[in-house]
Amino acid sequence: MRPALAFIAGNAPPPDASAIEVKACFDLITRYADAIGAVPHSEMGLTREQAIAHEGRFFELGYADDYGAGVEEGWQRVHDAILETPGALDPAVRRAIYAGDDPPELAPLLDKVRRHAYRITDRDVEGLDADVVIEAALAAALGEALRDRQRALEALA
Amino acid sequence: MRFAQVETTRDAGFYLSDIGQALQYRPDLFGGAFSALCQQLMRGASEWTAGERELFAAFVSSQRQCPF
Numbered sequence: 001m002r003p004a005l006a007f008i009a010g011n012a013p014p015p016d017a018s019a020i021e022v023k024a025c026f027d028l029i030t031r032y033a034d035a036i037g038a039v040p041h042s043e044m045g046l047t048r049e050q051a052i053a054h055e056g057r058f059f060e061l062g063y064a065d066d067y068g069a070g071v072e073e074g075w076q077r078v079h080d081a082i083l084e085t086p087g088a089l090d091p092a093v094r095r096a097i098y099a100g101d102d103p104p105e106l107a108p109l110l111d112k113v114r115r116h117a118y119r120i121t122d123r124d125v126e127g128l129d130a131d132v133v134i135e136a137a138l139a140a141a142l143g144e145a146l147r148d149r150q151r152a153l154e155a156l157a
Numbered sequence: 158m159r160f161a162q163v164e165t166t167r168d169a170g171f172y173l174s175d176i177g178q179a180l181q182y183r184p185d186l187f188g189g190a191f192s193a194l195c196q197q198l199m200r201g202a203s204e205w206t207a208g209e210r211e212l213f214a215a216f217v218s219s220q221r222q223c224p225f
Contacts, residue, residue: 030223037159038175040224064192074194130160
């Protein structure tokens with residue numbers, strides 16, 4: 001029986017890793033979205049019908065053409081891309097942020113990224129280079145997401 | 158969007174959500190690997206349907222008080 005149907009029938013299925021993996025993905029992307037100030041359709045002038053149509057097309061198309069090579073390797077690729085791709089911040093700095101050791105000038109912003117990214121405002125990034133903010137926020141968000149994921153997977157084991 | 162340079166499709170003549178644009182911006186840094194991972198986790202083989210997994214995602218976003 002499919003787990004959702006078993007749940008409805010009163011037979012809670014054993015926990016599986018699917019929810020943990022989805023949570024890790026969205027722990028990362030939501031923190032990133034809040035750091036860069038991404039706004040929802042409703043604030044872009046779309047009507048409810050247009051937004052539903054847009055999401056419907058997205059649902060059909062999916063996230064990518066490529067399914068990747070496996071979950072662990074997929075996470076490793078995300079990890080390496082965020083921490084090792086050349087950019088505005090030295091990879092050593094990004095690796096330190098990932099581990100929780102922040103440069104002082106970015107510490108207040110990254111504390112918000114980790115604890116409550118929805119509270120980030122324009123003032124938090126004032127005077128900072130956009131790519132520095134993006135790379136630092138991604139490194140901090142990845143660290144939080146993967147540490148939570150690891151704890152949850154260990155609890156399931 | 159807080160940073161104009163991330164608005165990759167602003168003048169492209171079609172609408173793409175802010176999240177979509179964020180995934181397009183510097184795809185080697187984030188969007189490329191992340192989108193492939195999402196495709197696998199959200200659309201790949203699972204006991205949960207794609208819709209159920211999207212519901213998990215919406216719940217996580219709501220817990221984080223994020224509108225996505």
